[in-house]
Amino acid sequence: MNPPNMEAEKYDEVAADPLSFARSYQVEALEKAIKQNTIVFLETGSGKTMISIMLLRSYAHLFRKPSRNFAVFLVPQVVLVTQQAGAVEMHTDLKVGKYWGDMGVDFWDAAMWKQQINKHEV
Template structure:
């Protein structure tokens, strides 16, 4: 014991203290309610739309799903990432913060004020190189797909916040009409992203049968 103490102090100064590692992210499943866990189970199995009232914890389901997909975005043999789409710039920061608080995934934020409209392919590739979850507004993803900066097979999980905006010629709707559905109906075997949509509102369409909500989206 004495020899060990002498060796520790024998370099002419106090021993360096190792930095304390940050605490692990809180596991959201420990605070999830039964209906959130049920929605998670369904989302892991297939494309899912979650309609829950405001304050019911839709984002928590999305975070749990991101954790479940972590191994898919970390496969060294295939570079893929998750994309979390939100309709406003304010929500970009809010949802990115929630994901960072409850996962150890590397989160990147993108919005128009960053000048992304003027980025070329090389700039985008550099910006997302080490990102595992990309939080952005839908127009940014749509523009990237149109310019072939991103391809759908690169996206393992695609989350649509406030998915009731998926109608008409909205950016949400165009992502499906121009890219997702054509590839789904083609013979190309490239993987498509898992889709998770969430909203507190039903789709605004007069006379729409409630049983056709998911088909409408």
């Protein structure tokens, strides 16, 4: 028996377009963010992550390697790093790096950061 094709499974997950089930205010925030710099201030559980994912999908062509461009997704708590990264990985095909202080990132040199930037798109 062959192992499951992880790439095919990942594609199936990515194929689900968040825009198809987004709420109207999320689509409105997305459209605004595409046109100009935007800060979205919403309550917990109201879909800020979904808006971010839709925006990342809109600009994914700019981040795909070998592009030197990348996106930065900031979260206020370490516990949210893996949670939000998982959501981005589930709804996009972008390569996501996860970083927080206890990893020693404050002591990484330019070469280490360049290696990470070359490997990840978000």
